[in-house]
Amino acid sequence: MTSTTGLIPAPATLRDLPSVGGFVLDESTVIDAGPGTEATARWLRGALGAATGLALPPGAGDDGETVRLRIQPEDAGHLGPEGYKLYVDGDDITLHGGGPAGVFWAAQTLRQLLGPDAFRRAPVAPGRQWLVPGTFVEDTPRFGWRGLMLDVARHFMPKEGVLRYLDLMAAHKLNVFHFHLTDDQGWRIEIKRHPRLTEVGSWRARTKFGHRASPLWDEKPHGGYYTQDDIREIVAYAAERHITVVPEIDLPGHSQAAIAAYPELGNTDVIDTSVLSVWDTWGINPNVLAPTDNTLRFYEGVFEELLELFPSEFIHVGGDECPKDQWRQSPTAQARIRELGLADEDQLQSWFIGHFDQWLTARGRRLIGWDEILEGGLAEGAAVSSWRGYAGGIAAARAGHDVVMCPEQQVYLDHRQAPGEDEPVPIGFVRTLEDVYRFEPVPGELTPEEARHVLGTQANLWTEVMEDHARVDYQAFPRLAAFAEVAWSSLPTGRDRDFADFERRMAAHYGRLDASGVGYRPPAGPRPWQRRPGVLGRPIDGPPPNR
Numbered sequence: 375m376t377s378t379t380g381l382i383p384a385p386a387t388l389r390d391l392p393s394v395g396g397f398v399l400d401e402s403t404v405i406d407a408g409p410g411t412e413a414t415a416r417w418l419r420g421a422l423g424a425a426t427g428l429a430l431p432p433g434a435g436d437d438g439e440t441v442r443l444r445i446q447p448e449d450a451g452h453l454g455p456e457g458y459k460l461y462v463d464g465d466d467i468t469l470h471g472g473g474p475a476g477v478f479w480a481a482q483t484l485r486q487l488l489g490p491d492a493f494r495r496a497p498v499a500p501g502r503q504w505l506v507p508g509t510f511v512e513d514t515p516r517f518g519w520r521g522l523m524l525d526v527a528r529h530f531m532p533k534e535g536v537l538r539y540l541d542l543m544a545a546h547k548l549n550v551f552h553f554h555l556t557d558d559q560g561w562r563i564e565i566k567r568h569p570r571l572t573e574v575g576s577w578r579a580r581t582k583f584g585h586r587a588s589p590l591w592d593e594k595p596h597g598g599y600y601t602q603d604d605i606r607e608i609v610a611y612a613a614e615r616h617i618t619v620v621p622e623i624d625l626p627g628h629s630q631a632a633i634a635a636y637p638e639l640g641n642t643d644v645i646d647t648s649v650l651s652v653w654d655t656w657g658i659n660p661n662v663l664a665p666t667d668n669t670l671r672f673y674e675g676v677f678e679e680l681l682e683l684f685p686s687e688f689i690h691v692g693g694d695e696c697p698k699d700q701w702r703q704s705p706t707a708q709a710r711i712r713e714l715g716l717a718d719e720d721q722l723q724s725w726f727i728g729h730f731d732q733w734l735t736a737r738g739r740r741l742i743g744w745d746e747i748l749e750g751g752l753a754e755g756a757a758v759s760s761w762r763g764y765a766g767g768i769a770a771a772r773a774g775h776d777v778v779m780c781p782e783q784q785v786y787l788d789h790r791q792a793p794g795e796d797e798p799v800p801i802g803f804v805r806t807l808e809d810v811y812r813f814e815p816v817p818g819e820l821t822p823e824e825a826r827h828v829l830g831t832q833a834n835l836w837t838e839v840m841e842d843h844a845r846v847d848y849q850a851f852p853r854l855a856a857f858a859e860v861a862w863s864s865l866p867t868g869r870d871r872d873f874a875d876f877e878r879r880m881a882a883h884y885g886r887l888d889a890s891g892v893g894y895r896p897p898a899g900p901r902p903w904q905r906r907p908g909v910l911g912r913p914i915d916g917p918p919p920n921r
């Protein structure tokens with residue numbers, strides 16, 4: 375691996391071929407797109423056309439003129455649908471994918487080979503030569519689920535920012551966008567049959583500033599939501615980039631925004647839910663959904679609209695951090711427990727999740743939830759996002775359930791990335807770039823048979839302390855680049871990744887991030903404007919507990 379090339383994530387095989395010369399992109403270059411590769415050709419023309427100023431029209435050119443895109447199972451099929459081979463010599467550039475996604479990932483590799491300026495939106499040096507050195511790459515992902523979760527509930531990210539993150543994901547060969555659309559602090563998706571979810575639920579009057587222990591408040595309204603057309607656009611934009619959008623509607627906890635909009639969804643026999651507003655602070659909220667038929671019908675309506683918008687096989691129903699106190703006090707909830715013959719409130723949560731598992735399964739979809747859905751018995755067919763460490767994922771895989779590994783100790787990118795007081799909001803455990811790079815999604819305890827249930831891995835971006843895209847960039851990068859390599863690149867023999875080699879390649883990658891306008895954390899620490907003096911946080915020093 376050469377540091378000038380610096381491909382990230384590292385491909386399975388990379389050969390520099392100086393003897394075959396290089397390919398020069400110029401006014402004569404055409405893109406020859408075979409069947410099934412038209413969308414990637416459009417993407418390539420858009421991205422490289424903008425950066426180079428070249429037209430890159432469709433066509434079949436002569437020697438020295440053609441970038442050829444093919445789905446070529448005979449050549450790349452053994453690498454799987456996302457695998458690809460990329461050949462560059464003086465005559466042409468050839469991108470062979472096992473399937474359409476493989477051709478797209480090959481195109482992403484090609485852009486990296488062109489250097490940082492290929493990530494700009496307009497040419498910075500008109501007339502410069504765009505040389506791709508002679509190269510052979512053969513590549514395929516380790517995991518089929520290479521995810522990023524973005525919490526747009528705690529702080530709304532306007533649509534433009536979401537589309538930008540989809541581009542950044544694609545540049546890192548990530549392919550699942552877990553869209554956390556609802557929480558106590560905001561409901562972010564238009565639901566036509568329940569308009570108050572956004573009329574009321576998408577705005578809060580003020581916001582806790584910093585960690586939840588902070589005494590500071592940002593005394594201004596915050597909010598926003600995506601219309602159904604916005605969602606269609608996001609889903610289509612993602613699909614063009616071979617990214618699946620998995621929506622999350624969090625229930626039965628993390629639901630105060632919905633209860634503020636429709637008080638009858640809450641435990642009205644325990645508290646007066648009509649006085650609740652969209653929550654303006656952080657933490658685990660006691661106001662959870664009532665386990666009534668009305669609640670089930672209401673959310674079936676929400677999911678009906680969701681299924682129209684999101685073609686994803688998996689639909690995320692949350693299931694995390696649902697305090698059971700109100701259910702313990704509620705005569706309605708207790709009657710339901712008796713009527714269903716359940717042992718306790720944990721089983722009532724399982725019944726809740728199980729209802730939506732059956733409902734989604736009957737409609738050809740699959741339910742996924744946070745690992746708390748294991749408590750009280752996991753619904754058949756459900757998959758688990760293992761966030762409280764590895765344990766939930768191990769238990770689920772051993773019981774034959776599919777798992778996405780996203781332990782908070784390792785891949786919660788809201789946690790600070792260096793010790794000391796310089797980090798903008800010093801919450802959580804210190805997880806450095808190297809820590810994330812050394813994260814291993816498949817626990818050694820699993821047998822190969824059990825390990826097959828690990829669909830992949832996901833980094834999570836919770837946005838309590840990220841009020842704008844600059845803060846999201848700072849927390850996400852450069853660690854998301856390390857995470858992308860964990861998710862994509864095969865594990866070396868001996869399971870030890872070479873961090874020094876990754877750092878050498880990062881030297882080139884920082885140039886790509888700069889050209890893309892990503893406000894990452896520089897290796898030497900935050901830039902002056904990235905520090906945020908006066909924002910109180912609660913540092914947790916020492917190693918993270920492994921639950």
Ligand code: ACM
Pocket residue numbers: 694695744761
């Ligand atoms: C979570 O972090 N509550 C899933």
